[in-house]
Amino acid sequence: xxxxTATLEAPSRNGASAPTQALVVSNLVKRYGEFTxxxxxxxxxxxxxxxxxxxxxxxxxTTTIEVIExxxxxxxxxxxxxxxxxxxxxxxxKRLIGAxxxxxxxxxxxxxxxQLDYLAACYDTRCDARALLTLVDLAxxxxxxxxxxxxxxxxxxxxxxxxVNDPPLVxxxxxxxxxDPKARLDLWKLIRGLQSxxxxxxxxxxxxxxxxxxxxxxxxxxxxxxxxLGAPSTLIQQLLNTGYRRPxxxxxxxxxxxxxxxxxxxxxxxxEEKK
Amino acid sequence: xxxxxxxxxxxxxxxxRDPQALIFTLVMPLMIMLVxxxxxxxxxxxxxxxxxYIDLLLPGMVALTATNAGFNSVIFGITRYKERGVLRRIKAxxxxxxxxINGIAVSRIxxxxxxxxxxxxxxxxxxxAHMSGNALALIALSVVSAPAFIAVGMIVVGLxxxxxxxxxxxxxFFLPMLLFSGMFVSRAGLNGGVAWVTHGLPMxxxxxxxxxxxxxxxxxxxxxxxxxxxxxxxxxxxxxxxxRTWKWES
Numbered sequence: 001x002x003x004x005t006a007t008l009e010a011p012s013r014n015g016a017s018a019p020t021q022a023l024v025v026s027n028l029v030k031r032y033g034e035f036t037x038x039x040x041x042x043x044x045x046x047x048x049x050x051x052x053x054x055x056x057x058x059x060x061x062t063t064t065i066e067v068i069e070x071x072x073x074x075x076x077x078x079x080x081x082x083x084x085x086x087x088x089x090x091x092x093x094k095r096l097i098g099a100x101x102x103x104x105x106x107x108x109x110x111x112x113x114x115q116l117d118y119l120a121a122c123y124d125t126r127c128d129a130r131a132l133l134t135l136v137d138l139a140x141x142x143x144x145x146x147x148x149x150x151x152x153x154x155x156x157x158x159x160x161x162x163x164v165n166d167p168p169l170v171x172x173x174x175x176x177x178x179x180d181p182k183a184r185l186d187l188w189k190l191i192r193g194l195q196s197x198x199x200x201x202x203x204x205x206x207x208x209x210x211x212x213x214x215x216x217x218x219x220x221x222x223x224x225x226x227x228x229l230g231a232p233s234t235l236i237q238q239l240l241n242t243g244y245r246r247p248x249x250x251x252x253x254x255x256x257x258x259x260x261x262x263x264x265x266x267x268x269x270x271x272e273e274k275k
Numbered sequence: 276x277x278x279x280x281x282x283x284x285x286x287x288x289x290x291x292r293d294p295q296a297l298i299f300t301l302v303m304p305l306m307i308m309l310v311x312x313x314x315x316x317x318x319x320x321x322x323x324x325x326x327x328y329i330d331l332l333l334p335g336m337v338a339l340t341a342t343n344a345g346f347n348s349v350i351f352g353i354t355r356y357k358e359r360g361v362l363r364r365i366k367a368x369x370x371x372x373x374x375x376i377n378g379i380a381v382s383r384i385x386x387x388x389x390x391x392x393x394x395x396x397x398x399x400x401x402x403x404a405h406m407s408g409n410a411l412a413l414i415a416l417s418v419v420s421a422p423a424f425i426a427v428g429m430i431v432v433g434l435x436x437x438x439x440x441x442x443x444x445x446x447x448f449f450l451p452m453l454l455f456s457g458m459f460v461s462r463a464g465l466n467g468g469v470a471w472v473t474h475g476l477p478m479x480x481x482x483x484x485x486x487x488x489x490x491x492x493x494x495x496x497x498x499x500x501x502x503x504x505x506x507x508x509x510x511x512x513x514x515x516x517x518x519r520t521w522k523w524e525s
Contacts, residue, residue: 069367071524091369099367104360107285109292114285121281122368161364 022200028077052215098167123165152183282378334485335458349428407492426513433520452478
């Protein structure tokens, strides 16, 4: 599946050329009463890159993503997707976004195919639900319900659901949380596949190795602010240039890697197969 | 329009695939009819005629079915979606709130019609209830009542954060409706104050209308118009409130 040119092209204003930024966040502030969850952050995501928001729980990653998705209203600041302002055209922006939410679920009595068809209707479009299930390696279970899938399969299905509108920008909120190593690797492969189709990916994670392996650039968030922004290798080099050295040698492999490499599957999956 | 049609289709599928919703909607009136048919009770019908209790009970059971399908299934079904984040996912799409809610409402109106037909058929053919009036009018009145129950249900959905909150909120409204609507016993002997307060409940209007049509065999009388007007007022006011209390998330 490849994304259409029509959705990739930014809306042209007065003959202006398409922006190279898929997403621009400027001075975004989000307050909940007295508490400021996001403190005036700014960043841009280039078209076609995988951009990570890296930080611990409570850093403001999910709030930032939810503002971009239109689930929360910004207290102040600007968000634009492919040149469209979310304040001026919230519905138009939603059409350009594929959303995988952290705290969401699907209709418990619908099959996977029906879920995808329904969500496509929510975007006033149709999708090739079977092709999407093939993309996320669930083609053999179109009639199952979401609750019958394993954790990794559910996350992959959530990504399929994020693609029903063929979006140029895909937002993934902690997509690999709770997954075993094999499922996480499968998910990374899937996300790289989306990038190779020309989509832009913004994902949040609190896994360092995920940010390093998967993301072209990352913004490190803590307490609602961005502390550093750049390519993981650049950020590491900048740190090393300051004279910093890790106090202990890095382990090059763990038992988790040994198990995965020996059996080709994770411990949790082996347990699941026994059932 | 696509969101509306898809939501209608989705909700009808979800309803008939959900054993809990089916049991709650249909089995409850069926069990009540089954238990009360074991008692040898008679009531006085039009012109002083001696009638079986099931003749009076059946319109009430149709009203109960309509309430379960319109009121309770909205509350528990949609609150569950809200609590589990199903609604959040839809909120992240450009789908319009009105199209989505209308899809739900129309699905429940269809369910009210179908389930009331089933309850009527069970009462009529299995429990041998005798009807003085037109069965079609009985079903039509139940369908007309549905918007009022759905709208009140939507208020509860808007206010309740989760199913634990929705349960008591629903019962706070449902129980007085059930007990004071005249479904089981005539409201004629009811304490004056309580009668005055509970007269305006939507189920009282519906039970009164259904009993007039099915048990007393009346046509379109002034009293029936009052019942219809009462339900229309409930639908209008509750819809206005529900649009303000509606929330996509807990």
